[in-house]
Amino acid sequence: MKQQGKKKATIYDLSVLSGSSASTVSAVLNGTWRKRRIKESTAELIQNLAEQHQYTANLQARGLRNSRSGLVGLLLPVHDNRYFSSMAQTFEAQVRSHGKCPVVVSASRDPQEELATVATLISYSIDELFIAGATDPDSVHTLCEAAGIRHINIDLPGTKAPSVISDNYQGARMLTQAIIKRFDDSAAPLRPEELFLFGGRNDHASRERIKGFRDIKTEMLGQNSVACIQPTGYSPNMTQKAFEAFYEREGKLPRGLFINSSINFEGLLRFMAQHPHETFADLVVGCYDYDPFGSFLPFPVIMIRQDSESMLAKAFELIEEARPAVKIHLIQPELVHPRTALKGPLDSIRDIDA
Amino acid sequence: MKQQGKKKATIYDLSVLSGSSASTVSAVLNGTWRKRRIKESTAELIQNLAEQHQYTANLQARGLRNSRSGLVGLLLPVHDNRYFSSMAQTFEAQVRSHGKCPVVVSASRDPQEELATVATLISYSIDELFIAGATDPDSVHTLCEAAGIRHINIDLPGTKAPSVISDNYQGARMLTQAIIKRFDDSAAPLRPEELFLFGGRNDHASRERIKGFRDIKTEMLGQNSVACIQPTGYSPNMTQKAFEAFYEREGKLPRGLFINSSINFEGLLRFMAQHPHETFADLVVGCYDYDPFGSFLPFPVIMIRQDSESMLAKAFELIEEARPAVKIHLIQPELVHPRTALKGPLDSIRDIDA
DNA sequence: CTTTTTTGCACAATCGATGGTGCAAATAAT
DNA sequence: ATTATTTGCACCATCGATTGTGCAAAAAAG
Structure with a gap:
């Protein structure tokens, strides 16, 4: 009152x-x-x-007494892209439905920061931790282990805790194949030296994707040169520079482009801003990530939508188990054809329409 | 050891x-x-x-004793779009640099959920709360007030706590003007009945944007009919339906389209997926939000980038004051021309390049 | 060699919620 | 009317960190 x-x-x-x-x-x-x-x-x-x-x-008092807090953490590399932000959205809904309080934090893909952030979360006695896209999941595991906190890797696997990741190898195969097929009824079919992969670095996901790319390329086009693989890291800026360098050197872009993530794709956007439309006339892009706007660019963009809902669902299932096996669970991603607007977590939010 | x-x-x-x-x-x-x-x-x-x-x-114990927690909260409507996720990213960095722990949560633009979420945060004795895009900031204020928690509104203003919002009126004027000007050297200049606004609802931001839209439209095109304003809420789905209905009725889209937010823009994407390229041949879109991919669509997309960095900076400044005045601080947004890839918070993250 | 001052630290209460234990009063059984 | 049960609840220690207070021992002053 x-x-x-x-x-x-x-x-x-x-x-x-x-x-x-x-x-x-x-x-x-x-x-x-x-x-x-x-x-x-x-x-x-x-x-x-x-x-x-x-x-x-007072939940701090309760938490102190129980040495549990009701908090469930999600550690992300970054917020600012559709893959992770939609994962955050799904995560929140899931955690809430379990009657707990979601806490989403990012650690910038920096191993130091990851550890510091997790240490902080542990100090708040979070009950469970979902580790998404960590560069060093095993060190994070060690911290959690020592604190007795249930945890699970998502997106990038570790060797010491159960992991749920997307099937990057299969996804990359699907995507590469789709890119190549896209040229089937073109006047000039794609030649192997016209299909490049840009982005990613030496993490598990990138390695698997590169493997899938290489395998399909060899299968379908007969060969693959290592020069066609340019792991530029996960920064838009470096990716842009890589495109600029390529363009400088070759006078054009490759006709087929496998881009490792939407963040790398932003590097291509930066490149696009510097070059006229015609530069992209005969281009087909495959991007290992889905972004609704990216799907409608002026050239065909084939995307892979990683099924973060299923990944999280599986992760919740595993984390509930008493002693889940330390293995990697693969979740199949989905190939998204150009000009496709998929539904997302926002669609389950009611608005004035509901 | x-x-x-x-x-x-x-x-x-x-x-x-x-x-x-x-x-x-x-x-x-x-x-x-x-x-x-x-x-x-x-x-x-x-x-x-x-x-x-x-x-x-043990931060819970410390928090219990101090009745402070070191936690700083950011309440968002949703994670899953670039405006809010980039705000989250900036927020985290800022809070970390103050030696505190950021907690980002979303409440789905649902007043009930907003209150429940904030109540939970308060129960964890968060020290400060940034309320972004809340549908009912004043009720949230009441909760915070009662708990003695410093708080501030962002993006949508309240009447009881200081607010930092983007200058929606000016932004909408800029954007509308830019849309109209875009037709200047076109064969047929834009007629008033060809310029529509879609999206938004009865919140402060939408009202201001609609006002700006209407004013400029009247100034430059001589008139504006209320029929040209279609507040469809903040759901992609409803927005899509509105476009479909329009198209059904008129056999084409308006040539000039002011879209209230990137979420509404996703409604247009869904519409696009159903219609061939030609449907969008003579289209100019202005979107009140910036999304890097959105900027490169096949038709000219003019965007407004809200300056969430400045908004947060101002908000941090205000929240530090002893008794900040309850007033609305306007932050100027930026007009972004088509095919522009802006830098974002991710650029300050070091990668293998750093 | 006293008295005063300073240094260095221990004690104990406190923050709010929890849950084991124990004990009266009420009720049931004999 | 007694004894045995059950019901209903109060008491108190506990979770880990903080902080006001007080008191010895050491150092300085006289």
């Missing part, structure tokens, strides 16, 4: 008001009161008081 | 190991030891022990 002073009501306040002991109040308000054989009328009295005084439990 | 058992070391463990009292250990490890006149050698001893045993403070 009224919010009386400035400070929040505690069980002690309610204890005084109700004439019961603090432990009774506690039991009533955390739902264990039947187990503690509290009279129904007492419970009701206290519940009413709690409501009137807008009582909410 | 070794991580001994399973449980984390506490000041009591270190107290025993060092032969000092827990309060001394505490003082040493939280930096207040000079104030407490602890001998330097004692401090060193304890610090070494702490390091050896990988001591980290």
Whole structure:
């Protein structure tokens, strides 16, 4: 009703008001009161008081006592791209539906920062940690292990905790194949030296994708030169420079382009800003990531949508197990043809339409 | 060195190991030891022990004692779009640089969920809250107020706490003007009934944008009919339906399209997926939001980049003030011409290039 | 060699919630 | 009316860190 002073009501306040002991109040308000054989009328009295005084439990106190916090963490490399932000969105919904509180943090793909961030989360006694796209999942594992925190790797696998990742090899094969096929009814079919891969670095995902790319390329086009693979890291800037360098050297872009991630794709955007439309006339891009806007660019863009919903679902399933096997679970990604607008987590949010 | 058992070391463990009292250990490890006149050698001893045993403070315990947590919250409507995810990215960096721990949560633009989420954050004794894009900032204010939590509105203003928002009116004027000008050297200049606004609803931002749109349209094209304004909410799906309905009715799209947000723009994407390229031949889109991929679509897309960095910087400045005035601070957004790839928060992340 | 001052630290209460234990009063069984 | 059960709840220690207070021992002053 009224919010009386400035400070929040505690069980002690309610204890005084109700004439019961603090432990009774506690039991009533955390739902264990039947187990503690509290009279129904007492419970009701206290519940009413709690409501009137807008009582909410101090979760730090509860967490301290329980050495659990109700927090579930998701560690991301970055927020600022559709793959991870949509993962965050899905994660939140999932965690909420389990009655816990989601905490999403990013660590910039920096091993130091990853460890520091996780250490902080552990200090808040988070209950579980989902480690997505960590550069050094095994060190993170060591921290979690020492703190007894259930954890699981997503997107990039570790060797010490169960991992759920997208099937990068298969995905890369699908994507590479789709790029090549796209040229089937073109006047000039794609030659091997016209199909390049840009982006990524020496992480598991990149390696698998490169392998898939190489294998299909060899199968379908008969060969693959290592020169056709340019791991430029995960920065738009370096990727742009790589494109500029290529263009400088060759006077044109490759006709077929496998781009390792949407972040690398942004490097191509930067390149595009510097060059006229015609530069991209005969281009087909395959991007290992899905971005709705990216799908509608002026040239055909084939994308891979990683199934982060399924990855998270599997991860939640595993983390619930008593002693999940330390193995890698592959989730199949989806090939997305050009000019496709997929539904996303936002579609389950109700708006004025609902 | 070794991580001994399973449980984390506490000041009591270190107290025993060092032969000092827990309060001394505490003082040493939280930096207040000079104030407490602890001998330097004692401090060193304890610090070494702490390091050896990988001591980290239990932040819940500290938070309980201090009734502060070191957590700083950012409440978002959704993660899954570039405006908010890049805000999250910037926010994290800022909070980290203040030595605090960022917590980003989303509430789906649902007033109920906003309140529930904030209540949870308050229960964890977060120190400060940045409320971005809340549908009901004033109710959130009431909660924060009652809990004595410093807070500030971003993106959508409230009437009870200081607000930092983008200058939606000016931005909309710039954007509308740019759309119209884009037709200047076209064969047929844009007529008023060819310029529509889609998206948004009855929030402050939408109202301001609609006002800016209407004013410029009247100024430059001589009139504006209310029929040219279609607030479809913030869902891709409803926006798509609105486009379909329009197309059904008119047999074409408007030549000039002001789209209220990138989320609404995704509605246009869905529409695009259903219609051939030609449908968009003579189209100019202005979108009140910036998305790098959106900037490179096959038709001219003029975008407004809201300056979330400046908004956050201003917000941090205000929240630090003792009693900031309850007023609205406007931050100028930036007009982004078609085919422009701006730098973003990711560019300050070092990669293998750094 | 006292008295005063400073140094260095230990003690204990506290933050709010939890849950094991124990004990009266109410009820049931004999 | 007694004894045995059950019901209903209060008491208290505990989680880990913080901080005001107080008190010895060491150093300085006299």
